[in-house]
Amino acid sequence: MAARVDTPGLRAVSLGRSSRIWFALLGILMVWGLGAWIYQLTQGLIATGMRDVVSWGLYIFSFAFFVGLSAGGLIMASGAEVFGVKSLRPLAPIGVLTAAACVLVAAMTIIPDLGNPQRVWEIFRYPNWSSPLVWDVIIIVVYFAFAVTDLVVMHRRSMEKTKRLRTLRILAYVGLPTAVLLHSITAWIFGLQISRPWWNTALMAPLFVTSAILSGTALIALVALVAQRFDRFELPRETWTTLAGLMATALAVDLFLVGSDYVTILWGNVPRERAALDLILPGGSWQWLFWLEWLVGGLVPFVLLVTPRFKIRPGLLALSSVLVMVGVYAFRIELVVGGMIKPLLQLPPGNATGSYRFGQTSFQFQGIYHPTWVEYGIVVALAAFLALLITIGYRWIRSFERAGAPA
Amino acid sequence: MAVETTTKRWGMVIDQNRCIGCWTCAVGCKEINNEPLGFWWNRILTASPGETTGESSSTVADPASDSIDVPHGTFPDVDMAYLPVACQHCEDAPCVKVCPVDATFRRDDGTVLVDYERCIGCRYCIAACPYGIRVFNWGDAEQPVDFTIGYGKDYRTDGRLVFTPDRPRGVVEKCTLCVERIDTGEQPFCVEVCPVGARVFGDLDDSESEVAQLVDDGGATQLLPDLGTKPRIFYLPVQQERSV
Numbered sequence: 001m002a003a004r005v006d007t008p009g010l011r012a013v014s015l016g017r018s019s020r021i022w023f024a025l026l027g028i029l030m031v032w033g034l035g036a037w038i039y040q041l042t043q044g045l046i047a048t049g050m051r052d053v054v055s056w057g058l059y060i061f062s063f064a065f066f067v068g069l070s071a072g073g074l075i076m077a078s079g080a081e082v083f084g085v086k087s088l089r090p091l092a093p094i095g096v097l098t099a100a101a102c103v104l105v106a107a108m109t110i111i112p113d114l115g116n117p118q119r120v121w122e123i124f125r126y127p128n129w130s131s132p133l134v135w136d137v138i139i140i141v142v143y144f145a146f147a148v149t150d151l152v153v154m155h156r157r158s159m160e161k162t163k164r165l166r167t168l169r170i171l172a173y174v175g176l177p178t179a180v181l182l183h184s185i186t187a188w189i190f191g192l193q194i195s196r197p198w199w200n201t202a203l204m205a206p207l208f209v210t211s212a213i214l215s216g217t218a219l220i221a222l223v224a225l226v227a228q229r230f231d232r233f234e235l236p237r238e239t240w241t242t243l244a245g246l247m248a249t250a251l252a253v254d255l256f257l258v259g260s261d262y263v264t265i266l267w268g269n270v271p272r273e274r275a276a277l278d279l280i281l282p283g284g285s286w287q288w289l290f291w292l293e294w295l296v297g298g299l300v301p302f303v304l305l306v307t308p309r310f311k312i313r314p315g316l317l318a319l320s321s322v323l324v325m326v327g328v329y330a331f332r333i334e335l336v337v338g339g340m341i342k343p344l345l346q347l348p349p350g351n352a353t354g355s356y357r358f359g360q361t362s363f364q365f366q367g368i369y370h371p372t373w374v375e376y377g378i379v380v381a382l383a384a385f386l387a388l389l390i391t392i393g394y395r396w397i398r399s400f401e402r403a404g405a406p407a
Numbered sequence: 408m409a410v411e412t413t414t415k416r417w418g419m420v421i422d423q424n425r426c427i428g429c430w431t432c433a434v435g436c437k438e439i440n441n442e443p444l445g446f447w448w449n450r451i452l453t454a455s456p457g458e459t460t461g462e463s464s465s466t467v468a469d470p471a472s473d474s475i476d477v478p479h480g481t482f483p484d485v486d487m488a489y490l491p492v493a494c495q496h497c498e499d500a501p502c503v504k505v506c507p508v509d510a511t512f513r514r515d516d517g518t519v520l521v522d523y524e525r526c527i528g529c530r531y532c533i534a535a536c537p538y539g540i541r542v543f544n545w546g547d548a549e550q551p552v553d554f555t556i557g558y559g560k561d562y563r564t565d566g567r568l569v570f571t572p573d574r575p576r577g578v579v580e581k582c583t584l585c586v587e588r589i590d591t592g593e594q595p596f597c598v599e600v601c602p603v604g605a606r607v608f609g610d611l612d613d614s615e616s617e618v619a620q621l622v623d624d625g626g627a628t629q630l631l632p633d634l635g636t637k638p639r640i641f642y643l644p645v646q647q648e649r650s651v
Contacts, residue, residue, distance in 0.1 A: 115528015115577020
């Protein structure tokens, strides 16, 4: 086992010194993020880079990204049960674990984004049923409860085997529509808004479902690869090829949907719709998002995943998994910021900044967003918490398997 | 003191032929509503006549002028109009639809208001508003002076706090149509202070009222009408005969 500090993630599941370093690292990141959040609570959201024009930022990208990551559980569980893909069955416990952990962290990511986090309970007290946000909160709660139930049933030794398998099968069938709803409703937070042409497309829900399957599968592949390397977690070769195939397919469908949207906007050539796309296409000031999405997180992993020689090599599969996650995150950024940075009505001098510093104008003349250290700190801490949940959960699952409980 | 709010259907007409872009309504609004530094509920955009409003729609309108007081077009074919924009008090308001906790709500008389004690600060309404008129309290509000100006006290309607001079952190705010004034029979402050009488306020249901007549004449248009938000603020675009 390599004892190098630059690969701490790979030691997540090993015992002894290296896992202590891993937990210490996660602990430091979480304490740092908690500190950043406390600082933000004392200052208000002025501590972030968000202002009235781009009023959603890193927290919302990350929220949408974490929601997407949670898709993996459903795919592994329902892939085995509903679609009869037997090779995915060994991954079901890890899948359901990541689903529960990701959706929990996604829900937590919303809290620092709120101006009044202490009032969050009002969503349950005075729900406005026409708001997609209310439905999203409900589906997140349901999905989390569902994933935890699934995880418990999988590892309940007192339950008779045939009964457990039947329950798991039912859960897989219920889980499928629940997960599709989770990603669709999250997409509709954006997709239903007439005021943001960049968001207002019927493709949004299919896009979210696809990118969720893509990033969720990538996360599971990554966790399984780490486990294989450091915990003698063995998977049949067939499982790896299924994972690679699933990722390649989801990636192709994802880029197809994004591309369809581009073609529609380009051909129509409607100024208000072109505004956001022109920023992202090559030559625009945000073209780095295009390259991250289409090349770094698109073409490169796609080639790695479909070339027979490459797709069975664990190192390259891990690389592909990381790259597609980068691509999916880039999509989240271009979605949120692209939708907000070019409002329908002119900016100068149309939008107040919402804050004032001496010597500055009180209008925003162009949409600006630069996340601050507070935002980075909190989001990194949330990612660290996610890693911690998965590490602890994985050990819990393995402790059952070692004790002889079938998964 | 709530006075027959249910019997009215408040609306406003802004005559772009008259507007001289002096910002008196914006400054008056800022003052009466104790808007903190950096906040503007009401702004005067520089538009092209009949382009941002009127026959054009959000699907075809070019982005408006890039600067304040700068005409559109190339010399000598230049033109310019002013477009004061505050909350449009839409009948089908996207902000009301998206607010998860009903903090943004619409009264029976059509005024769209924000409950300062309910808002959780998710800013979904800012994302949903096509007119970009909402302002968020990112940090502690700073007032330009340390003595009370403007309305200067809390105002509640149906028990809900819809105006307070001491802005709580982390809530969204916007034009209230001067709810505290219209409830006592006064005009919104922007209407009262406009030096050229470009703004007309009244009950759209009262066919005798000037505002209803201007709207019924057919010349009045709304901002981004194709979005179907049905604003209660109407504009009389430049080059239109004013019939009153």
